[in-house]
Amino acid sequence: MAKFERHVFVCGNERLEGAVRPSCRPRGGRQLKDALKDAVKAAGLKNTVRANEAGCLDQCEHGPVMVVYPEAVWYGFVKLEDVQEIVNEHLVHGRPVERLRLAESCLNTPSCPHRP
Template sequence: MPEFKHHVFICTNERDESASRPSCLPQGSKKLKSAFKDAIKDAGLKHLVRANESGCLDQCEHGPTVVVYPEAVWYGFVQLKDVEEIVTEHLVHGRPVERLRLPSTCLNTEQCPHKPVPKHK
């Protein structure tokens, strides 16, 4: 069997409702995982692409968050309606879906347009 060509990680982290940051699970990420698995199978990629749920990817304000490796393409605000496009465009044709791609300026940064401005003491 050939090695996997892609790994798709779907954040399924869940925080308490009182947490200071949101989490992906309440935004439907478990359903996303199932939809990715089905779409990957339907595209004939079952033995080449692996869809896995992940713990926190630390992109909480962009959730539900999905990352595709080995390219390290980060997608934010992913909805069920986006799954087929990601599978067809990115995983089949090798073209990341730019409208869903998180800008590098939002990854691993303290501030981006999606994060609340920190309060100064």
């Protein structure tokens, strides 16, 4: 089997109820991962794209989130209906979906419009 060309990590973290920061799993992270795996397979990408559920990706206020490597393209506030567009545009045609892309200014920074 050839090596994977891309890895997609979908946050599946779940915090205790009442936690200060939100978590992705209760907001659809698990369903996103399942839908992504199905869409990758349907697009004929199963041998070149690996879709994985990840623990916390530390972008909690932007969740559910996913990241595509090796490009390091971060997607935030992803909904089930966005999965097919991400697969078709980004994974098949190599064009990141800009409307879902997290701003660089929001990644790994203490100050972002989405953080309290």
